[in-house]
Amino acid sequence: MAQAAGAPRPGAAQPHVFKLVLLGSGSVGKSSLALRYVKDDFRSILPTVGCAFFTKVVDLGAASLKFEIWDTAGQEKYHSVCHLYFRGANAALLVYDITSKESFLKAQQWLRDLERDFSPGEVVVMLVGNKTDLGAEREVTFEEGKEFAESQHLLFMEASAKTNHQVTEVFSAIGWELLRRAEREQRPAPRGDARLALGQGPAGRAKCCAR
Template identity: 70%
Template sequence: MAQVDGPPASAAPGQPCVSKLVLLGSGSVGKSSLALRYVKQDFKTVLPTVGCAFFTKVVDVGASSLKLEIWDTAGQEKYHSVCHLYFRGANAALLVYDITQKGSFHRAQQWLAELEKEFAPGEVVVMLVGNKTDLGEEREVTVQEGKEFAESKGLLFMETSAKLGWQVCEAFAAVAHELLQRHKAGAGPTLPGGDAVDLNSGPARQVKCCAH
């Protein structure tokens, strides 16, 4: 089995610090598509992930750099016992749901409960992501529902469209920014409990993340 413990969020002088980010959520919510869009600036129909796929991306935030090791976990229930291992040692997580599938929103909440069993409050940076905004006419989960749940748990929150590339870069960039802030602060909690950061409005952070 592949090594499941993430590397420490530190690096040699002059090298980007490394952080492990896991994508969690039901099958077919677009986790692989989000990773592919972010890392390769591409979108295509992909087969369901088997076990876990792996991507890397170096993000520049001001004068600092962060290497994200992105672990894309399978969403099917038959892989659940395996995927549970992969988020050990994670520094951040994207909890992804499909805005057109209410059940996937509930499943994202269950994944958060799984994370809470492994990590102390504030130990990992967690963002709730509502994907597939390009299918807005089929929406079953409102923006307000997503935002309110994120607020109740102190999560970052954003809606995205992997197909259109809408806010995908911004979602990963916001997580990278929080990880670097945590690293600079000595790995302390980055978000006050109960306060969500809604990233769907307002100016985007100045983070270079989408260059080829």
């Protein structure tokens, strides 16, 4: 049987399993990002009701991981329910639409919600500006997104689910950071404070801020 793209190699160790939640207001493209990443597909999607669930096993060379992706509803009436899906999360994507300043402000609100449920640095958080294919309608500049992410020690990228621009890179960056943390937790703690900011990628990799 042919090996699926991105699947672990035969005989490889069991993949690390990580829970990833997608957060953001309605119509920013959270479901589209997940669908593009998991199935390499893009189509018009009805608003998520409650939560949708996706899985994907990824081979990153040195190790493999399995993402359990929880895509939360962005409508305000589901906001309080979405907190239930935070539990046990290892990472979160805060998604906004670059053509909507309001969605950018909402992403900041979601970050505050996360901070009430988790200790600082407990989860890997990436800010994602979606819909770069609509650059002519942009209301949030790349610099605005990057500056906010850096001020909060978040990873940051812009992407387009429609054109598949940097979608894989978004999830891969999260994966590398999660694997780096898992590896660090298995090693004896070094002397002094060797913690790294969330925005810093794995050793030997550039910081993840890309258009």
